[in-house]
Amino acid sequence: MSTTGDSAQQISGAAESGKECADWQALLERTPYARHLGLEVQRDDAGLVVHMPCREALIGNFMLPALHGGVLGALIELTGRVAAQSQDTETRCPRILDSHINYLRSAQARSTFASAEIVRQGRRTSLVQVTCWQGEKSKPIASGQVQLLLPTMAAKQADLHEQ
Amino acid sequence: MTESNRVQHSDAVTTAWQFTEQVPHGRDLGMQVVSVNGNQVCMRLTPQPWMFAEDNTEEICTSVLYSLADSASGLAVFAEARELSPIATLDLRMDYLRSASGDRALLAVATCRHLTDEVAFIHCNILSEGNRELLATANATFMRNTQGQQFHAGGRGKESA
Numbered sequence: 001m002s003t004t005g006d007s008a009q010q011i012s013g014a015a016e017s018g019k020e021c022a023d024w025q026a027l028l029e030r031t032p033y034a035r036h037l038g039l040e041v042q043r044d045d046a047g048l049v050v051h052m053p054c055r056e057a058l059i060g061n062f063m064l065p066a067l068h069g070g071v072l073g074a075l076i077e078l079t080g081r082v083a084a085q086s087q088d089t090e091t092r093c094p095r096i097l098d099s100h101i102n103y104l105r106s107a108q109a110r111s112t113f114a115s116a117e118i119v120r121q122g123r124r125t126s127l128v129q130v131t132c133w134q135g136e137k138s139k140p141i142a143s144g145q146v147q148l149l150l151p152t153m154a155a156k157q158a159d160l161h162e163q
Numbered sequence: 164m165t166e167s168n169r170v171q172h173s174d175a176v177t178t179a180w181q182f183t184e185q186v187p188h189g190r191d192l193g194m195q196v197v198s199v200n201g202n203q204v205c206m207r208l209t210p211q212p213w214m215f216a217e218d219n220t221e222e223i224c225t226s227v228l229y230s231l232a233d234s235a236s237g238l239a240v241f242a243e244a245r246e247l248s249p250i251a252t253l254d255l256r257m258d259y260l261r262s263a264s265g266d267r268a269l270l271a272v273a274t275c276r277h278l279t280d281e282v283a284f285i286h287c288n289i290l291s292e293g294n295r296e297l298l299a300t301a302n303a304t305f306m307r308n309t310q311g312q313q314f315h316a317g318g319r320g321k322e323s324a
Contacts, residue, residue: 033224036213057191060234068188069237069252070230077226093217096225100256 017043020086024048027082027091034078037071041082042113044137050079052112059109067107072142075114076101076130080146083116084126094126094148101144110134112141125149172199179241189234192227202243202275206235207292210265221265225299228269228289229257232301235273236285240305243275243283248308250283255303261296268292273301281307 024041028034028050037058042049052058052075060068077099084094112134119127125148132142172180180196183189183206192214197205208231216224233255240250263269273287287301 030217031224032213032215032218033226056187059187060189062185062187068186068230068233069255070226070233071188073229073233073255073257074224074226077229078224095262096259098256098258099225099229100254102254103252106251 050114054110065109076144079114079116080128080130083128084148087121092151094150097147097149099146103142105141107141173245175245175247183238199242204235204239204273206271208269223263223265225259228299231271232287235271236287236303239273239275239285240283243278250305251309253304257301259299261298263298
């Protein structure tokens with residue numbers, strides 16, 4: 001393959017990943033609470049990453065100081081949801097059924113990042129594993145699993161009947 | 164609850180109550196402590212449009228319920244322990260049974276199920292005010308006596324400025 005071919009491929013690859021980034025950002029921004037937290041989508045070597053910039057409203061312990069556990073819960077749930085939603089061809093808004101989060105290290109008052117891995121994407125449900133880190137990605141501060149229900153046509157019709 | 168009700172609590176519980184209400188994230192969401200009775204804590208949150216899950220719905224984002232459950236559960240550890248040694252959440256599991264409508268306040272009722280010198284197990288229910296149906300349940304495990312500064316009555320110290 002010629003060098004020109006390589007660079008052409010890189011350019012189209014970059015354009016594609018830029019679009020993926022923008023798609024995730026657009027999905028996140030449909031959620032008022034994600035906008036309130038200031039979540040922004042970035043890309044690192046391994047893929048898409050959701051960045052939560054630090055600000056005072058996210059602090060849970062002002063003595064340490066440390067981020068609130070619920071803020072990490074939000075970062076994990078919203079990252080899990082956008083990952084599941086982006087996999088769905090119809091980008092249906094999934095319903096979070098449950099989430100289980102393990103706190104691994106203290107969360108300092110600084111920028112936090114989250115990446116998602118789809119454990120299983122089924123026809124009706126999606127299970128997503130999310131990892132959060134601050135400085136080094138190899139030292140996660142929290143990890144969680146989020147189970148989501150993708151709305152089916154039957155469920156949508158049932159909702160309409162209820163209304 | 165009024166000041167006269169608070170006097171019935173031990174100093175440690177009163178301090179933990181005040182501390183919980185001073186937490187910046189709790190203040191941002193408008194969380195309030197309603198009551199502390201024995202090993203049980205009740206907290207309240209009034210939903211705002213920026214807490215919703217989507218622009219075109221009035222459903223509260225699950226993560227807001229998560230934060231409320233985490234805060235109420237932490238306070239329940241201090242309510243049962245009646246002392247202020249620092250704690251850390253080890254894990255928290257939420258089950259979202261029903262979607263939470265934004266037109267009513269949320270209540271979290273957290274109960275300490277078991278306490279040892281090292282750990283505390285908490286169960287928390289989330290409900291809409293005036294409705295008995297559960298919106299979500301949480302189970303949390305806390306580590307006790309973790310490293311970190313103990314907090315003191317009156318609270319924010321240097322950061323209060």
